[in-house]
Amino acid sequence: MYHYDDFDxxxxxxxxxxxxxxxxxRLSGELTEEQFRPHRLMNGLYLQLHSYMLRIAVxxxxxxxxxxxxxxxxxxxxxxxxxxxxxxxNIQFNWPALKDTPDILAELSGVEMHAIQTSGNCIRxxxxxxxxxxxxxxxxxxxxxxxxLRQWSSxxxxxxxxxxxxxxxxNGATHDRAVVQAHDIGLQVVRNDKGEIGFRVYVGxxxxxxxxxxxxxxxxxxxxxxxxYVEAILRVYNLEGRRDNKFKARIKILVHEKGLEPLREEVExxxxxxxxxxLNLPEKELxxxxxxxxxxELEAKKPVSDRVDRRKSKDSRFAAFCASNILPHKxxxxxxxxxxxxxxxxxxxxxxxxxxxxVADLAEDYSHDEVRVSHEQNLILPxxxxxxxxxxxDRLASVNxxxxxxxxxxxxxxxxxxxxxxxxxxxxxxxxxxxxxxFGDGQRAKEIGPLxxxxxxxxxxxxxxxxxHIGILGLERAGEETYQITLGGSADEKAAIGxxxxxxxxxxxxxxxxxxxxxxxxxxxxxxxxxxxDAYRRVGMAPFKEALYERSAGSDI
Amino acid sequence: xxxxITANRLTDGVVVFQTIDECWTEDFNRAAVLPDPxxxxxxxxxxxxxxxxNIVVEPYAIVVEERNGHLAPKALREAxxxxxxxxxxxxxxxxxxxxxxxxxxxxxxxxHVSL
Numbered sequence: 001m002y003h004y005d006d007f008d009x010x011x012x013x014x015x016x017x018x019x020x021x022x023x024x025x026r027l028s029g030e031l032t033e034e035q036f037r038p039h040r041l042m043n044g045l046y047l048q049l050h051s052y053m054l055r056i057a058v059x060x061x062x063x064x065x066x067x068x069x070x071x072x073x074x075x076x077x078x079x080x081x082x083x084x085x086x087x088x089x090n091i092q093f094n095w096p097a098l099k100d101t102p103d104i105l106a107e108l109s110g111v112e113m114h115a116i117q118t119s120g121n122c123i124r125x126x127x128x129x130x131x132x133x134x135x136x137x138x139x140x141x142x143x144x145x146x147x148x149l150r151q152w153s154s155x156x157x158x159x160x161x162x163x164x165x166x167x168x169x170x171n172g173a174t175h176d177r178a179v180v181q182a183h184d185i186g187l188q189v190v191r192n193d194k195g196e197i198g199f200r201v202y203v204g205x206x207x208x209x210x211x212x213x214x215x216x217x218x219x220x221x222x223x224x225x226x227x228x229y230v231e232a233i234l235r236v237y238n239l240e241g242r243r244d245n246k247f248k249a250r251i252k253i254l255v256h257e258k259g260l261e262p263l264r265e266e267v268e269x270x271x272x273x274x275x276x277x278x279l280n281l282p283e284k285e286l287x288x289x290x291x292x293x294x295x296x297e298l299e300a301k302k303p304v305s306d307r308v309d310r311r312k313s314k315d316s317r318f319a320a321f322c323a324s325n326i327l328p329h330k331x332x333x334x335x336x337x338x339x340x341x342x343x344x345x346x347x348x349x350x351x352x353x354x355x356x357x358x359v360a361d362l363a364e365d366y367s368h369d370e371v372r373v374s375h376e377q378n379l380i381l382p383x384x385x386x387x388x389x390x391x392x393x394d395r396l397a398s399v400n401x402x403x404x405x406x407x408x409x410x411x412x413x414x415x416x417x418x419x420x421x422x423x424x425x426x427x428x429x430x431x432x433x434x435x436x437x438x439f440g441d442g443q444r445a446k447e448i449g450p451l452x453x454x455x456x457x458x459x460x461x462x463x464x465x466x467x468x469h470i471g472i473l474g475l476e477r478a479g480e481e482t483y484q485i486t487l488g489g490s491a492d493e494k495a496a497i498g499x500x501x502x503x504x505x506x507x508x509x510x511x512x513x514x515x516x517x518x519x520x521x522x523x524x525x526x527x528x529x530x531x532x533x534d535a536y537r538r539v540g541m542a543p544f545k546e547a548l549y550e551r552s553a554g555s556d557i
Numbered sequence: 558x559x560x561x562i563t564a565n566r567l568t569d570g571v572v573v574f575q576t577i578d579e580c581w582t583e584d585f586n587r588a589a590v591l592p593d594p595x596x597x598x599x600x601x602x603x604x605x606x607x608x609x610x611n612i613v614v615e616p617y618a619i620v621v622e623e624r625n626g627h628l629a630p631k632a633l634r635e636a637x638x639x640x641x642x643x644x645x646x647x648x649x650x651x652x653x654x655x656x657x658x659x660x661x662x663x664x665x666x667x668x669h670v671s672l
Contacts, residue, residue, distance in 0.1 A: 027568065029611040047614060049638050050649055051570035080648055095648075097569035347644055418634060419642040429644045479632065 001062050001370070002147045002292045004112045011154075012109045015116060019043050020102035027099060042122070042160075043105065044115030048422050051095045055118040056108060060128035060146040060170070061089035061373040065360040068371055070111045072356035078104050083356065085341060085349040087413055087464055088167070089127050089373045090118055094420055116154060121162045123153035123234075127169045129177040130374035133295050134329055134336045134382045139189045140197050142172035144289040145226060148281065152227050159234050163241030164249035166234070167206075174493070179375060181205045181214040181495035182467055184251045185233060188493075190220060198222050203233055203263070204255030207461035211497045212252040215260045217267060223286065225271075227279040232271035236263065296368035296383055301333025305386035318393055320404035320446070326389075333386050337367075338406040339379040339396060344436045346400075347429050348414040349377035358399040366392055375464075377413055378406065403441050409451045409518070410436035413464055417457025417474060418481075424457035426474025426481040426507075431455055434511045439518070448518055451532045452491070467491035469533045470517060471498045472510065483510040487517065487544055488536045499541055502549055513548060520547040558620050558631065560597040561588040562604045563638070564613035572638050572650070573613060579603055581613060584655040585639040590621065590628060627659035 004012070019039070026036040040046075044055040056071070063071075071091060075083050078100045079093040086092055096104060108114055117124055126149045128142040129135070149168055153159065159166070171178040172189040180186025186202035199221040205214025221229050233251075240258070242248040255263055312319040325338040339359060342348050351359075359379055363371045366388045372380035379401075384392055396402040405411045412435060415421065417428030432455050439445050454468030458475075465471030471486035483505050486498030505513045518532075520543055525535045536544075562575035573581040574588035582588060591597045597618050604616035620631040630636045640656040641649015650656045 027611070033608070033614050047565055047570055049634070050572060050641065051565070099568050418637060419644055424634075427643065429642075433644065476633075481633065 001064060002059070002143075002289075008112070009109070012112075012114050012116075015043075015114065016102060016105045016109050019105060023098060023102050038120065041119040042117065043101075044118035045096075045098075045101055046119060046422075048094070048420055049418075050420065052098055052101070053420070054093045054096045054101060054104060054115060055086070056091050056093070056113060056115045057118050057125040058089050058091060058113075058373050059150050060126055060132070060143055061130050061375070062132075062143065063363075063371040063373065064369045065364040065371070067111045067113055068356050068360035068363065070107060070113070072353040072360070074104055074107060075353040075356065082350055082352045084347075084416065085351065085373050085377050085379070087375050087377060087415070087462060088125055089130070089375055090125055091373070092416075094416075119165075121164050121166075122160050123149075123156065123162075123166045123168065126150050126153070127167070127178055127183075127375060129171050129173055130372040130380050131177060131327060131336055131382070132172055132372075133293060134327065135173050135175075135177075136328060136330060137173040137175050138330070139174065139191055140172050141290070141293050142170035142178070142187075142189060143293045144286065145172075145187065145189075145199075146170045147292065148226065148286075148289055149230065159238065162234070162238055163243045164246070164251075166237075166251070168230070176491075176493040176495070177374075179464070179467065179491045179495070181493075182207055182211075182464070182491065183214065184237075185230060186214045187226075192220050196222065199226065201229065201233075203267075204252040205495075206250050206252040207464060207466045208250070209247060209459040209461075210250075210252065210256075211461065211466040212256065213495050213497060215255055217260070217264045224281045224283075226281055228274050228276075229267075229271055231279060232267050232274065235270050236266045295330070296370075298329075298331040298334055298368075298383060298385075300331055301385065301387070303328075303332045303386075305333075305389065307387050308389050311390045317402070317404060318390065320441075321393055321402060322389070324404045324408060325406040329383065331383075335384050335386060335389065337381040337384050337389070337392060337396075338374070339381060339401050340403040340405055340411060341378050341401075342405055342411050342436065343400050343403045344405075344410060344441055345433050346436075348412055348432050351379070352399075355399045355401055358395060358401065362392055362395055376411065378411070405441040405445060407450045407452070408441065408445045409439045409448050409453060410441050410445060411452070412436060413452075413454040413468070415456050415458075415463035417455075417463075421457060421462075423460055424474070425459075425476040426457050426483065428455045428457040428463055428472075428474055431472060431474070431483065431507070431510060435514055438511055438515065447528070448522065449528065449531055451518075453514070454489075454491075464491060465489070466497045467495065468498060469536070470514065472514075475504065477504075481507045483507065483513075485510075485513060485517070485548075487541060488533070490533060501541065501545055516547050517544055520544050558622055559593075559628070560591040560600075560618040561585070561621050561628075561630070562591070562597070562600045562616055563588075563619050563635070564604060564608070564616035567611055567614050570614075574639075575600055575604055575616075581607070583650065583653070585630070585650070585657045586655070591618070624659040627657065629657040629659045 188200040201218040202214030367381040414432035418424040456463035489498030577589040
């Protein structure tokens with residue numbers, strides 16, 4: 001992983017002291033809340049329903065054991081003993097005191113972490129595929145590019161006061177695990193006819209109140225032009241983004257209003273007008289960044305493990321875990337393990353300090369000191385030897401982290417919703433818990449197969465409901481929580497925005513509505529191999545709508 | 558309907574309510590209940606002074622209503638602020654015995670999501 005050099009360490013330490021001074025001036029009254037707000041937001045500090053909330057960056061979702069243990073320590077010392085991993089691969093603490101936040105940031109700087117640009121109208125934490133460097137379908141590791149973008153965008157003077165927040169994601173494999181088409185800029189690594197590495201560049205994707213799938217502005221951008229081209233896009237956006245209306249200020253609106261071709265022409269003109277030497281990525285510099293992310297030296301082993309097979313034959317839970325939470329590694333004899341933060345009835349994305357410590361220990365003992373955070377709010381141990389799998393599983397089970405449901409119906413993304421968030425209009429977490437409890441992680445869930453449910457507690461869509469196979473949006477009508485359901489969304493390379501089924505459902509009936517949708521799917525699928533999303537694409541909305549609103553009791557809103 | 562003035566405390570962000578003696582309490586049950594818009598306007602003006610004096614952040618009035626003989630915030634959002642997360646009974650005011658004595662009953666399938 002990337003390690004701070006002297007410049008980075010001094011830079012982050014200086015920012016901590018700067019924020020310490022800002023907090024002191026706020027507490028003394030020298031700064032008003034209005035004056036202080038942009039400073040705290042640039043350091044990831046929000047004021048939420050119950051308390052302040054600190055969002056800490058986990059660059060492209062990569063952590064080592066020392067960093068994970070520090071997060072656990074902060075959870076115990078300054079918070080309430082847990083943290084919440086988010087859909088942008090970050091972690092949030094829900095209860096920090098303002099007066100403690102400079103000390104928290106100082107502790108983080110000691111393990112090469114910070115909260116810079118996790119909020120505000122700037123370039124946010126760059127996200128990437130959580131199986132980077134591991135997956136068989138990888139074209140190139142996205143992390144070096146994400147790190148280059150992170151360094152370039154940190155406190156970039158031209159792009160620190162954008163019309164609105166700006167999110168970039170990089171995916172390095174053929175299968176999109178980074179939701180690139182739902183980002184302001186999505187970078188998909190590709191190889192051209194000559195075998196050269198480059199990027200397919202998407203612009204103007206985003207969820208929120210106006211969901212849009214990113215449009216392709218370049219089918220092949222040479223690797224060396226990464227920063228030059230991203231800068232050109234940001235320059236056009238910075239000048240023309242709608243600063244007059246917060247709700248129309250994202251680049252997706254500019255793309256929509258201006259049209260893709262005129263925007264592309266402007267971006268290309270801006271790109272052509274650049275100083276061609278200023279932002280080129282020299283091969284030597286790229287190699288330096290790649291070296292930080294060199295794969296660990298793994299000794300290739302037998303691709304099967306007698307130890308695993310013996311355990312599977314006598315332990316059905318372990319067998320289920322192996323069937324759902326394991327991804328084969330590039331190196332034979334190894335796997336990446338998905339550590340589900342979605343135990344049945346648990347809060348999606350929450351991890352206790354003890355669980356964080358346990359994962360840190362496992363990373364150190366078995367996974368070459370690496371942990372990943374996925375945008376699906378799970379953790380990954382990326383380099384586990386097959387023979388070690390039973391031991392890893394047992395230790396995960398001892399802290400309730402062995403739920404065999406990765407990618408299944410109970411592996412639900414849910415934003416904090418009205419239980420924590422000042423913007424929310426309805427609760428998300430209880431709905432996720434009730435759906436998980438209804439379908440479980442056993443035989444029923446297995447029969448249903450892969451199904452991604454995503455829940456947001458307001459139209460800002462932090463829970464990615466628009467791109468859920470089943471999306472649930474919590475709203476408030478006449479003082480009551482109500483839930484709108486969408487079907488057919490997709491967050492991968494076939495990205496799509498889900499379609500609304502019709503009128504919403506009350507809190508009491510929303511789980512029954514999901515049951516109706518699932519029953520309709522299992523009743524019409526061609527075989528058990530036809531997944532929910534494939535079946536939906538084949539039959540469309542009609543049978544689901546009929547089941548929801550005509551055959552059953554229907555909407556109660 | 559009557560109002561209560563609420564805000565977040567500057568130093569730690571904790572939800573607080575204005576009391577009858579113009580101080581702030583963490584406990585909703587000890588909040589001053591303002592019977593009419595005139596009383597609310599006067600109380601809010603004082604709260605704004607406390608904001609200017611860096612005691613609280615963003616004070617505002619919330620509507621409260623009587624339920625089962627006790628006052629509780631009318632809106633679910635405010636009920637959750639005055640109580641704590643509905644999915645973690647061990648956190649927030651409910652864990653400290655400071656929650657409203659009567660909150661809105663929220664339909665659930667399990668017991669861990671009701672207020």
